[in-house]
Amino acid sequence: MSDTYVIIHGAWHTGAEMEAVAKHMRESGHVVHCPTLAGNRPEDDRSTMGLNDAIESAVRFIEEKDLHNVRLVGHSYGGMVISGVADRIADRLERLVYVNAFVPLDGQCLNDLVPPHYVELFDSIAAQNNNAVMLPFPVWREAFINDADLALAQSSYAKLNPHPYHTFIDPISLKQPLAQLNIGKSYLNCQQDIALPHGLPWHPRLSERLGLFRLVECAGSHETWFSNPPRLAQAIIEAGRD
Amino acid sequence: MSDTYVIIHGAWHTGAEMEAVAKHMRESGHVVHCPTLAGNRPEDDRSTMGLNDAIESAVRFIEEKDLHNVRLVGHSYGGMVISGVADRIADRLERLVYVNAFVPLDGQCLNDLVPPHYVELFDSIAAQNNNAVMLPFPVWREAFINDADLALAQSSYAKLNPHPYHTFIDPISLKQPLAQLNIGKSYLNCQQDIALPHGLPWHPRLSERLGLFRLVECAGSHETWFSNPPRLAQAIIEAGRD
Amino acid sequence: MSDTYVIIHGAWHTGAEMEAVAKHMRESGHVVHCPTLAGNRPEDDRSTMGLNDAIESAVRFIEEKDLHNVRLVGHSYGGMVISGVADRIADRLERLVYVNAFVPLDGQCLNDLVPPHYVELFDSIAAQNNNAVMLPFPVWREAFINDADLALAQSSYAKLNPHPYHTFIDPISLKQPLAQLNIGKSYLNCQQDIALPHGLPWHPRLSERLGLFRLVECAGSHETWFSNPPRLAQAIIEAGRD
Numbered sequence: 001m002s003d004t005y006v007i008i009h010g011a012w013h014t015g016a017e018m019e020a021v022a023k024h025m026r027e028s029g030h031v032v033h034c035p036t037l038a039g040n041r042p043e044d045d046r047s048t049m050g051l052n053d054a055i056e057s058a059v060r061f062i063e064e065k066d067l068h069n070v071r072l073v074g075h076s077y078g079g080m081v082i083s084g085v086a087d088r089i090a091d092r093l094e095r096l097v098y099v100n101a102f103v104p105l106d107g108q109c110l111n112d113l114v115p116p117h118y119v120e121l122f123d124s125i126a127a128q129n130n131n132a133v134m135l136p137f138p139v140w141r142e143a144f145i146n147d148a149d150l151a152l153a154q155s156s157y158a159k160l161n162p163h164p165y166h167t168f169i170d171p172i173s174l175k176q177p178l179a180q181l182n183i184g185k186s187y188l189n190c191q192q193d194i195a196l197p198h199g200l201p202w203h204p205r206l207s208e209r210l211g212l213f214r215l216v217e218c219a220g221s222h223e224t225w226f227s228n229p230p231r232l233a234q235a236i237i238e239a240g241r242d
Numbered sequence: 243m244s245d246t247y248v249i250i251h252g253a254w255h256t257g258a259e260m261e262a263v264a265k266h267m268r269e270s271g272h273v274v275h276c277p278t279l280a281g282n283r284p285e286d287d288r289s290t291m292g293l294n295d296a297i298e299s300a301v302r303f304i305e306e307k308d309l310h311n312v313r314l315v316g317h318s319y320g321g322m323v324i325s326g327v328a329d330r331i332a333d334r335l336e337r338l339v340y341v342n343a344f345v346p347l348d349g350q351c352l353n354d355l356v357p358p359h360y361v362e363l364f365d366s367i368a369a370q371n372n373n374a375v376m377l378p379f380p381v382w383r384e385a386f387i388n389d390a391d392l393a394l395a396q397s398s399y400a401k402l403n404p405h406p407y408h409t410f411i412d413p414i415s416l417k418q419p420l421a422q423l424n425i426g427k428s429y430l431n432c433q434q435d436i437a438l439p440h441g442l443p444w445h446p447r448l449s450e451r452l453g454l455f456r457l458v459e460c461a462g463s464h465e466t467w468f469s470n471p472p473r474l475a476q477a478i479i480e481a482g483r484d
Numbered sequence: 485m486s487d488t489y490v491i492i493h494g495a496w497h498t499g500a501e502m503e504a505v506a507k508h509m510r511e512s513g514h515v516v517h518c519p520t521l522a523g524n525r526p527e528d529d530r531s532t533m534g535l536n537d538a539i540e541s542a543v544r545f546i547e548e549k550d551l552h553n554v555r556l557v558g559h560s561y562g563g564m565v566i567s568g569v570a571d572r573i574a575d576r577l578e579r580l581v582y583v584n585a586f587v588p589l590d591g592q593c594l595n596d597l598v599p600p601h602y603v604e605l606f607d608s609i610a611a612q613n614n615n616a617v618m619l620p621f622p623v624w625r626e627a628f629i630n631d632a633d634l635a636l637a638q639s640s641y642a643k644l645n646p647h648p649y650h651t652f653i654d655p656i657s658l659k660q661p662l663a664q665l666n667i668g669k670s671y672l673n674c675q676q677d678i679a680l681p682h683g684l685p686w687h688p689r690l691s692e693r694l695g696l697f698r699l700v701e702c703a704g705s706h707e708t709w710f711s712n713p714p715r716l717a718q719a720i721i722e723a724g725r726d
Contacts, residue, residue: 242392
């Protein structure tokens with residue numbers, strides 16, 4: 001059985017960093033697309049692009065390829081994007097799979113869902129960089145990719161790109177709560193993910209907003225995309241299958 | 243070393259669905275019984291049978307076989323039953339093993355321990371089916387057997403039987419708190435069990451009622467009995483041994 | 485790459501019980517020391533020795549061997565000790581690794597960080613034994629080494645030594661919060677550790693006091709030092725590396 005997946009990357013990433021996982025999923029017979037969102041392409045103006053640009057670019061990707069029965073996967077910030085896509089073209093989707101990803105309510109922005117010390121950090125970096133935010137390496141190494149060795153932490157960090165800050169502060173507009181959408185919902189929780197602190201965790205704080213959802217878990221950090229692609233690919237398939 | 247186990251199934255199950263796990267435990271040299279409780283046998287009247295009938299049928303099973311030093315295992319609703327059995331014939335028991343199972347206080351019923359949306363769901367189904375409740379398939383597939391593929395979710399669902407609703411609303415009578423019983427207590431938590439939501443989890447909310455208890459965990463859903471019998475068998479033995 | 489580790493044992497242990505894990509770490513090329521703290525040596529007077537004696541003995545060990553860039557590992561009570569060591573000789577340390585260990589604030593003692601029923605238990609045992617406390621075997625077997633079989637639970641218990649109670653009630657003095665120390669911090673959480681109850685857990689309650697820290701987890705009880713030394717050795721290396 002071959003399912004169609006579209007994987008939406010997180011902040012600072014592009015589709016290219018999702019390819020290691022996608023390759024393992026394709027080996028299991030699935031069709032997997034890894035587009036890069038508007039705002040994270042080399043040519044994009046980080047100072048002006050916002051959440052709606054990112055959502056629209058994902059919608060356009062699915063419509064232009066005329067994809068149906070899509071299992072739409074979002075990682076981290078990608079959860080904001082797949083939520084917006086689902087609100088617009090649910091008829092093309094079979095299931096949403098949130099991978100340690102944000103699940104917003106109508107009117108919320110990403111910064112509403114993270115602890116205050118992140119907002120302060122991002123505010124300060126954005127102010128100095130014309131709205132393009134980067135993550136400091138010590139935070140990446142200790143809290144994002146805590147399961148990798150230093151060499152992998154460094155080589156993966158080198159692939160990141162500055163992220164357009166408007167996508168963190170633009171509120172999302174949703175016509176109905178995600179829990180009411182008549183498609184499947186899964187939450188994949190990497191168990192050692194401390195990119196969000198335990199007082200404001202990914203799961204169950206955000207997963208429970210999905211209503212009836214399927215939980216899948218595997219060992220790994222927020223960046224298991226780099227530290228263990230075959231294991232994450234297996235978990236995504238368990239989360240995305242019927 | 244050969245230990246004697248009695249496994250008490252959960253709601254909608256019979257002893258037959260416990261046999262895959264029991265088989266693996268027997269291969270490790272143990273004696274394992276899997277009785278079917280009053281209320282879940284084909285001939286039982288679902289409209290009248292209650293919690294006391296179920297408890298008495300388990301007591302009778304142990305007494306008629308004259309079992310001693312029993313490691314009494316209860317799954318889910320079976321936790322209500324083994325709690326009642328322990329209150330009556332603790333002298334025949336060596337240890338209680340709760341497998342994502344309910345641990346009641348004196349006077350509580352199962353419905354006191356689940357979220358309101360389950361009570362509403364069960365109320366409504368029971369009212370339409372002469373007190374025999376079934377679990378809707380989407381809940382089974384997403385929240386009970388989230389670690390299986392669709393084929394196993396369907397084939398296992400086909401084995402379930404309508405459950406007598408009185409067993410969910412009858413309060414249990416306990417002469418003393420379970421924590422004070424002078425036998426061993428273990429709690430086995432399958433880590434991806436979302437049959438209860440995370441706001442009202444199995445563990446530690448219910449496990450801590452056991453006082454000094456042994457925690458054992460393994461990966462798996464509420465229905466690891468179907469999705470991974472050898473792993474669950476190993477975990478039960480680690481929970482049940484001296 | 486060879487790193488230098490110093491492992492500080494917990495209450496009732498000596499350095500000898502850390503050697504099984506240390507052996508596996510040495511096989512990966514690291515230098516590993518396992519000193520025994522003042523208070524837990526055979527000749528020590530349990531009635532008078534306190535937390536400061538223990539901390540000073542660890543500082544002295546590091547200074548006398550003139551160790552630098554130390555990855556300082558503390559287990560359980562050992563977390564009190566490594567916190568005090570870091571406050572005094574941070575310049576000799578590369579990183580702190582807490583293994584299900586206490587993380588105190590300035591002025592706190594170990595007993596401030598455990599549930600009241602432990603304090604009552606320890607008070608009562610200390611009063612009867614001239615300030616030397618032992619852990620009752622049932623607590624050890626069910627809540628400390630819940631992942632072992634009975635034979636290992638008994639043989640490991642036989643190696644424990646009475647612990648000087650002053651080390652549990654002496655407040656620690658810290659010149660600055662541990663989170664502000666300019667060295668790496670890691671928290672290694674053994675996932676089935678119920679030596680502390682879930683209402684007052686090791687992680688995240690104590691780990692979050694470290695500020696930006698690296699989380700590493702592995703399966704196992706509070707005493708994975710006995711039940712699974714190779715797995716714990718691997719986890720410590722993942723927690724301690726750059």
